[in-house]
Amino acid sequence: MEPFTTLTAVAAPLDAPNVDTDQIAPARFLRRPRREGYADVLFHDLRFSAPGAERPEFVLNRAPYRGARILVADRNFGGGSSREQAVWALVDGGIRCVIAISFGDIFWENSVKGGLLLVRLDEPNVAALRGQLHAQPGARITVDLERQCVTGPDGRELPFEIEPARKRRLLHGLDEIGVTLRHEPAIAAFERGYRARRPWLFRHGAARAG
Amino acid sequence: MAGPRTLLEKIWDDHLILEEDGQCLLLVGRHLAHDGSYHAFSAIEERGLTLRRPDQTFATPDHGVPTISRRVEDIADPAQRRVVEALPLNAAKYGFTLFGLDDPRQGIVHVVGPEQGVTQPGLILVCGDSHTSTHGALGALAFGIGASEVAHVLATQTLWRRRPRTMRITVDGERPAAVTAKDVILAVIARIGANGGAGHVIEYAGSTIRAMSVEERMTVCNMSIEAGARAGMVAPDEKTFAYLEGRPFAPQGADWEAALAHWRTLPTDPGARFDAEVALDATALEPMVTWGNSPEDALPVTGRVPDPADAASEVQRAAWRETLEYMGLAPGQRLTDIAVDQVFIGSCTNGRIEDLRAAAAVARRGRAVVPAMVSPGSTLVKRQAEAEGLDRIFREAGFEWRESGCSMCVGMNGDLVGAGRRCASTSNRNFRGRQGRGSRTHLMSPAMAAAAALRGRIADVRELTGG
Numbered sequence: 001m002e003p004f005t006t007l008t009a010v011a012a013p014l015d016a017p018n019v020d021t022d023q024i025a026p027a028r029f030l031r032r033p034r035r036e037g038y039a040d041v042l043f044h045d046l047r048f049s050a051p052g053a054e055r056p057e058f059v060l061n062r063a064p065y066r067g068a069r070i071l072v073a074d075r076n077f078g079g080g081s082s083r084e085q086a087v088w089a090l091v092d093g094g095i096r097c098v099i100a101i102s103f104g105d106i107f108w109e110n111s112v113k114g115g116l117l118l119v120r121l122d123e124p125n126v127a128a129l130r131g132q133l134h135a136q137p138g139a140r141i142t143v144d145l146e147r148q149c150v151t152g153p154d155g156r157e158l159p160f161e162i163e164p165a166r167k168r169r170l171l172h173g174l175d176e177i178g179v180t181l182r183h184e185p186a187i188a189a190f191e192r193g194y195r196a197r198r199p200w201l202f203r204h205g206a207a208r209a210g
Numbered sequence: 211m212a213g214p215r216t217l218l219e220k221i222w223d224d225h226l227i228l229e230e231d232g233q234c235l236l237l238v239g240r241h242l243a244h245d246g247s248y249h250a251f252s253a254i255e256e257r258g259l260t261l262r263r264p265d266q267t268f269a270t271p272d273h274g275v276p277t278i279s280r281r282v283e284d285i286a287d288p289a290q291r292r293v294v295e296a297l298p299l300n301a302a303k304y305g306f307t308l309f310g311l312d313d314p315r316q317g318i319v320h321v322v323g324p325e326q327g328v329t330q331p332g333l334i335l336v337c338g339d340s341h342t343s344t345h346g347a348l349g350a351l352a353f354g355i356g357a358s359e360v361a362h363v364l365a366t367q368t369l370w371r372r373r374p375r376t377m378r379i380t381v382d383g384e385r386p387a388a389v390t391a392k393d394v395i396l397a398v399i400a401r402i403g404a405n406g407g408a409g410h411v412i413e414y415a416g417s418t419i420r421a422m423s424v425e426e427r428m429t430v431c432n433m434s435i436e437a438g439a440r441a442g443m444v445a446p447d448e449k450t451f452a453y454l455e456g457r458p459f460a461p462q463g464a465d466w467e468a469a470l471a472h473w474r475t476l477p478t479d480p481g482a483r484f485d486a487e488v489a490l491d492a493t494a495l496e497p498m499v500t501w502g503n504s505p506e507d508a509l510p511v512t513g514r515v516p517d518p519a520d521a522a523s524e525v526q527r528a529a530w531r532e533t534l535e536y537m538g539l540a541p542g543q544r545l546t547d548i549a550v551d552q553v554f555i556g557s558c559t560n561g562r563i564e565d566l567r568a569a570a571a572v573a574r575r576g577r578a579v580v581p582a583m584v585s586p587g588s589t590l591v592k593r594q595a596e597a598e599g600l601d602r603i604f605r606e607a608g609f610e611w612r613e614s615g616c617s618m619c620v621g622m623n624g625d626l627v628g629a630g631r632r633c634a635s636t637s638n639r640n641f642r643g644r645q646g647r648g649s650r651t652h653l654m655s656p657a658m659a660a661a662a663a664l665r666g667r668i669a670d671v672r673e674l675t676g677g
Contacts (some may be wrong), residue, residue, distance in 0.1 A: 016529050018404055018504045022641040027622050031274070031289035034249060045643050074525055076405035079438060080641060081620075082340040084249070084356030102405050105440045106340055109371075110356035127525075163372060165231035176358070177259070180366045183228065183235060187368055190227040194237055197224075200461035200469045201239060201330075202265065 001115040003173035004145050007096055009069035011141040012059045013130035019073055020080035021107060025089040027081075038085055042093035064138030072129045072141075073100040078107030078118075087114040097143045099150060101126050112169055113176065117143065119150060119160045128152070145171060214479030216376050217445050218411045221351045221476070225334045233370045239333035239350075241363050243269035243306070244319045247338050248293045250360035251300045260304065262367040267306035268328050268459075271297050272318045273622045277585045277612035280311050286624050315458075317588020317614045320344040320558035324428065325588055327457025331446035331473040336363055341558045341638065342441075343434040347427035348454070349446030349476055351411070354435065374440050375409050375485040378478075380416035383493035388672045390568065391426035392560060392636070392655035394418065394490075395433040396498035396508040402488060404506040407439025410486060413478060414444050418492040424453040425564045432559045433638050436505035445477035497671055499545055500640045500653040502533040507640070509545065511658065511670045517541035536642055537650050538630070545668050548652070551631040553582035553663040554645070555609075555656055557619040560636035561587025563594050565656040569636075570600040572660035575674055578608035582663035585617040585625070609663065621646045634662035 029041040047058050054061045060068060071077075071090075077100040078086060087110045090098070097117040111118050121129075132153045133139055139153035145167060150158045168174065180187075195202055215223070227235040243250075247269070254260065261267060274294045276284040285291040294311070301308035309315035309322060316322070320341050323329040331349035336342060338360040345352035359369060379398060399406075412434050419427065427444045434442025444450075451470060454460045461469040496510035509516075515534065518541060521527035534541065539548065555561075555569050566586060584604050586592035592614055595601055601611045618625040619637035621644070627633045629648025636659045637644075640651040652668060661669040 015525060016532065017525060018506075018529075020504075020639075020641045022639070022644050026643055026647070027620050028287075028647075030246070030622070031248070031287070031293050033252065045647055076403075076408070076438060079404055080340065080435075080639060082338060082354040082356050084358060087356070102408050102438075104405070104438065105408060106354050106356060106435075109359065113356065113358035163232055165233040165370070168231070176370065177257070177362050177365050180235065180362065180368055180370070186228055187235075187237070187366065190237060191367070194225075198239075198332075198469075198472070200465035201333075203461075203465060204265075204459050 001113070001173040001175065004096060004115055004117050004170040006142065006144045006146070007069060008140055008142040010065060010067050010138055011070035011072055011133055012065040012068035013133040014059060014071055014073040015130060017075040018079060019077050021078055021083050021086035021104065022080055024078065024086040025083055030083055030085050034088065037092050038089040039092040041085065042089040062137070069094050069096050070141050070143065071095055071098045072126060072133060073098060074126065075101045077103050079104035082106040084110045084113065087111050087116050091116055099126060099129065112166055115170065115173060117145060117170055119143065121150065121158055121160060125158050214482040216478045216482045216484065217349065217413055217443060217476055218351060218374070218376055221332055221334060222373065224332065227368065233372055236334055236369050236371055238336055238363050238367050238369055239266065240328060240335045241267045242319050242323055242335065242337035243267060244273060244339065245271040245294045245297050246273045247360055248296050249357040250338060250364055251296065253357065253361040254364050259365040261306065261364050264304050264306040266367065268323070269297060269301060269306060270309040270316050270319055270322050271311055273616045273620060275311055275615040276623055277615050277617045277625055280613060282311065290622060314589045314593065317591065318558045318561060318616055320432065321561055321587035321591065324348060325457070325590060327454055327460030330454065330460070330469070331450060332476050336369065340435045341432050343439070344428050344432040344558055346431040346434070346441050346443035347424060348450050349443060349473065351441055351443065353441040374411045377407060377410040377412045377439070377486040377488065378484040379412055379414050379488045379490065381414065381418035381490045381492050382416040383418060383491050385418060385492045385495065388497050388657065388675065389492070389495045390655040390657065391422055391429040393495055393498040394492065395430045396500065396505065396653065397495050398490060399433065399437045399505045400508040401490065402437055404436060404504045405438035407434060407437040410439050412437070412439045412442045414442060419444055420447065423564060424449055425562045428562065429559055433505065436638060446473050497655060497658050499658065499668055501537065501539060501545060503536060503640055503642050505638070505640060505653060507533070508653070511545055511668065513545055515539045515541055515543040515545065546670055547667065549632070549667045550580060550634045550652070550662050552580050552627065552633050553578070553659050554618040554633055554635040554637065555583070555659050556585035556587065556617050557637040558587060559638040560656050561585065561591065563591050565636065566591065566595045566600050569656035569660040570603045572657045572664070572671060572674055573607040573609060574603045576607065576664040578663040579666040580663060582608065583610040583612055583618070585612040586614045589614050618645055620644070627651070634659045634668060
């Protein structure tokens with residue numbers, strides 16, 4: 001996973017609330033192997049009216065926003081399906097940071113695995129950022145993860161909260177399975193106790209044979 | 211442990227291995243997999259890892275399986291077919307329990323888990339699908355995860371999570387006759403919003419929930435994710451225990467007694483505090499239907515399509531305008547004046563036997579005037595329905611009787627709603643394009659969907675049943 005430190009990039013406004021993961025990555029593309037890439041999947045049915053035929057009105061198809069690496073959305077971005085392909089599509093499509101009022105919880109958990117930074121800001125600040133991006137198409141935003149700070153086109157600094165574990169994983173591009181396997185002795189010991197407490201969960205041989 | 215605890219807190223503490231940096235490392239009791247778990251199996255294979263607990267991993271193919279037959283050759287999309295074919299190969303390689311396509315125990319993973327007794331109270335249960343919240347109906351902490359976390363669970367049988375906040379939704383009073391569990395949860399989502407439960411695990415309580423069957427509670431918990439919640443749960447009670455007793459993977463003999471003793475300790479202690487409380491009066495509810503592209507866009511069937519002029523904010527006004535354009539609806543239109551092109555009855559929300567009985571009770575009163583299909587939630591549900599003659603009722607009323615799978619809820623198997631076509635559906639999501647590109651979905655209960663099939667428009671089921 002590519003670490004996230006500081007990013008200064010063109011930001012695109014997405015005004016609608018409830019942009020669900022079906023919009024970000026439609027179901028019919030989900031069986032593609034990860035290594036084949038998901039850039040063309042990103043917002044597919046919003047971006048294209050037919051394969052290769054762009055909808056000119058969609059924000060990421062408009063010239064000033066084409067190179068956007070940051071999105072500023074509204075409420076409940078990434079709600080719905082648990083498909084991590086939504087994160088893959090965003091990251092492969094060049095987006096490394098999404099700023100919104102709130103996010104879908106499973107999307108929130110998935111994002112960090114792909115090195116995608118999600119930033120929660122309150123409604124007035126999110127609305128103000130989108131307003132600036134509409135007023136100055138192609139304007140840039142800076143996101144500094146170490147300092148936990150977003151700097152809008154107007155130069156105003158907006159601090160944001162992030163959990164320490166999440167921040168560290170993003171900053172260093174840590175692999176979670178590797179982090180967990182360091183705790184193997186604790187897991188094994190706990191599992192022995194759990195098995196002793198809940199023995200019935202481990203005796204289903206007859207049923208398994210069907 | 212000092213002080214009264216909630217059901218969630220008891221399960222959390224029972225699975226907590228350690229805490230680091232505000233994150234809890236949790237043992238996963240059971241893991242359910244399906245054809246879509248393929249990316250995670252690929253990931254562990256590429257890294258040279260293996261399954262830590264194949265004995266606690268259970269799988270069945272559902273998302274991509276055909277409903278016209280049980281033949282993988284009938285999956286038209288080669289990528290989809292490859293994924294369905296990969297599941298038995300992975301089961302053979304890693305040794306987990308598989309209910310395969312040709313097994314009568316196959317079905318939608320969230321129907322199969324409880325049906326087989328794999329889902330039990332007090333467990334942490336996860337699956338690479340957002341509707342894993344369904345299993346909370348039996349008093350488990352159950353939630354959906356993405357592909358990386360599925361791989362993490364396969365390799366370590368653990369997950370990292372911060373402690374969630376708790377929300378109790380208390381529904382009290384006797385439901386009017388035509389008001390189903392689906393109507394209750396749609397009313398909850400309309401009330402708190404599609405992200406009203408964000409960061410929270412919901413516990414559903416109150417006399418209405420207690421009076422519900424276990425299957426009805428599954429419908430409620432299933433759509434917790436549509437309220438943005440991390441999970442939904444109901445405290446286990448005598449109904450839960452009666453539901454589980456004798457199921458193939460439920461504990462037996464002395465184990466049953468030991469399990470029961472543990473399960474009885476799980477309900478939330480009196481005086482335990484929740485971070486948020488919501489109350490709903492079931493006696494005031496009506497059959498519900500959605501008009502928009504978010505499950506929060508739900509109204510009583512007697513209502514009218516909202517007017518963007520009445521929106522609370524500019525953002526909402528613009529969103530409603532776009533929604534009405536996508537859905538092909540006019541402000542102020544009566545919901546019961548909306549003509550539908552087709553009907554879908556099934557899914558992990560409403561594909562269980564009680565759902566099919568409710569739909570059949572309406573279907574027998576007439577004949578479908580638009581294409582309608584029924585896909586049972588599992589092959590065992592299908593057989594049960596056939597034993598009860600429900601398939602005959604549906605067929606005689608002109609409904610198609612299909613095999614089990616996720617089918618038209620997500621459209622990955624080719625069961626699709628065409629662009630611009632309108633579907634009355636018992637599924638869980640009315641997102642744009644959810645049932646196929648350009649599809650228009652209206653969510654409702656099985657009885658309401660059957661009524662829509664008979665009338666060719668959204669209909670108040672009470673018109674047909676006199677209820």
